[in-house]
Amino acid sequence: MKTVDILIVGAGITGITAASILAREKNKTVLIIEKRHHIGGNCYDCFNEDGILIHLYGPHIFHTQHKDVWDYLSQFTDWLDYVHHVKAFVDGKYISFPININTFEQLFEKSFTKDDVLAYLEQKKIDLPEIKNAEDMVISRMGKTIYDKFFKNYTRKQWGVDAKDLAPEITERIPIRFDRDERFFTDPYQGMPEKGYTELFKAMLDHENIQVITGKDYRDIKDQVKFDKMIYTGPVDEFFDYKYGYLPYRGINFSFKTYDQENCLPVAVVNYPNDHDYTRITEFKHMTFQQHYKTCLCYEYPAPAKAEKDEPVASYPVLDKKSLANYLKYKNETNKLINVDFIGRLGEFKYLNMDACVKNAIDLCG
Numbered sequence: 349m350k351t352v353d354i355l356i357v358g359a360g361i362t363g364i365t366a367a368s369i370l371a372r373e374k375n376k377t378v379l380i381i382e383k384r385h386h387i388g389g390n391c392y393d394c395f396n397e398d399g400i401l402i403h404l405y406g407p408h409i410f411h412t413q414h415k416d417v418w419d420y421l422s423q424f425t426d427w428l429d430y431v432h433h434v435k436a437f438v439d440g441k442y443i444s445f446p447i448n449i450n451t452f453e454q455l456f457e458k459s460f461t462k463d464d465v466l467a468y469l470e471q472k473k474i475d476l477p478e479i480k481n482a483e484d485m486v487i488s489r490m491g492k493t494i495y496d497k498f499f500k501n502y503t504r505k506q507w508g509v510d511a512k513d514l515a516p517e518i519t520e521r522i523p524i525r526f527d528r529d530e531r532f533f534t535d536p537y538q539g540m541p542e543k544g545y546t547e548l549f550k551a552m553l554d555h556e557n558i559q560v561i562t563g564k565d566y567r568d569i570k571d572q573v574k575f576d577k578m579i580y581t582g583p584v585d586e587f588f589d590y591k592y593g594y595l596p597y598r599g600i601n602f603s604f605k606t607y608d609q610e611n612c613l614p615v616a617v618v619n620y621p622n623d624h625d626y627t628r629i630t631e632f633k634h635m636t637f638q639q640h641y642k643t644c645l646c647y648e649y650p651a652p653a654k655a656e657k658d659e660p661v662a663s664y665p666v667l668d669k670k671s672l673a674n675y676l677k678y679k680n681e682t683n684k685l686i687n688v689d690f691i692g693r694l695g696e697f698k699y700l701n702m703d704a705c706v707k708n709a710i711d712l713c714g
């Protein structure tokens with residue numbers, strides 16, 4: 349029987365941050381069990397067979413408003429000064445995204461001022477008595493033309509259903525900028541770990557109090573470990589044997605292709621709202637600044653919501669009335685367990701950016 353202070357399930361960014369804090373700042377012994385054969389969870393990156401650094405579960409760009417989060421990670425890595433840019437491929441052109449004054453100029457091929465954009469929106473927005481769904485949310489702010497060109501088909505591809513059948517919250521936070529700010533994220537701290545995420549995580553786990561076991565489901569070895577407390581970052585429904593039903597996720601499949609040329613795309617990520625089956629393509633070299641005579645592109649194909657009990661690998665939680673009601677039942681169960689904490693995207697059934705995962709781990713363990 350192995351004895352540790354803390355057992356952590358899952359070596360994603362949440363579990364790794366928790367382990368690092370507990371080992372270094374609380375002098376606890378920690379065992380992390382990870383069922384995949386690598387650390388890093390969905391933030392894992394690695395070199396492909398051509399030696400190009402790729403993100404195996406889709407592009408991950410670090411950005412945060414929280415100085416404590418940035419400072420914590422900066423103990424373990426330097427940062428590449430990368431500012432994320434995205435274009436949408438619309439009407440045969442690469443167009444600035446999120447929507448800003450440049451977007452209007454590129455789309456309509458004439459010059460716009462801030463007042464012109466405001467006048468356009470005032471004229472085109474559709475007054476609705478009630479915002480019932482994700483489509484209403486966009487057309488009531490931007491009108492049908494912008495909705496049709498940028499959001500309608502992208503949303504259908506992303507979620508597998510029409511925007512009319514999705515909650516308004518899904519499109520609530522789509523920004524429109526009345527300046528020419530082309531940055532995708534406006535957080536004061538953003539960048540890419542200098543040597544990649546996996547190297548950052550290795551540095552965080554490099555402590556005598558931390559042991560990591562990969563390639564093992566915690567359920568297969570939990571009876572062989574004695575611990576005071578568990579931090580569980582796996583799926584909360586799985587922990588309770590799906591007694592209130594499974595919590596649904598929308599999956600993504602990734603296809604990677606290497607090309608014999610230095611670059612293919614104008615920026616790191618291009619959205620394809622209206623063409624092809626994929627939603628977007630990432631060219632990693634724009635984010636990693638890697639010098640290589642070849643380049644690797646990642647194509648994202650949203651997949652049907654996960655089948656019951658399938659592992660929600662790279663996925664977004666489907667947050668609707670039914671799933672949120674079921675989650676609340678699980679949450680109630682978690683509150684009854686005094687020696688288990690549930691955090692992370694799967695433990696909390698929430699879309700969380702990486703910085704929120706780090707923040708939650710700092711708040712729980714710091």
Ligand SMILES: Cc1cc2nc3c(=O)[nH]c(=O)nc-3n(C[C@H](O)[C@H](O)[C@H](O)COP(=O)(O)OP(=O)(O)OC[C@H]3O[C@@H](n4cnc5c(N)ncnc54)[C@H](O)[C@@H]3O)c2cc1C
Nearest residue numbers: 358360361362383389390406408409566582692693701702
């Ligand atoms: C396509 C995509 C792009 C994204 N891009 C960004 C971005 O640009 N910026 C950003 O900030 N965030 C981004 N995110 C969000 C980011 O991926 C998450 O914030 C982060 O991965 C969550 O980390 P986690 O540790 O909570 O979960 P995970 O990374 O999922 O880690 C949980 C780990 O637990 C393991 N596990 C589960 N069950 C068990 C078990 N029974 N036994 C042992 N191990 C188990 C899993 O294998 C997994 O490795 C993106 C997400 C997606 C889907």
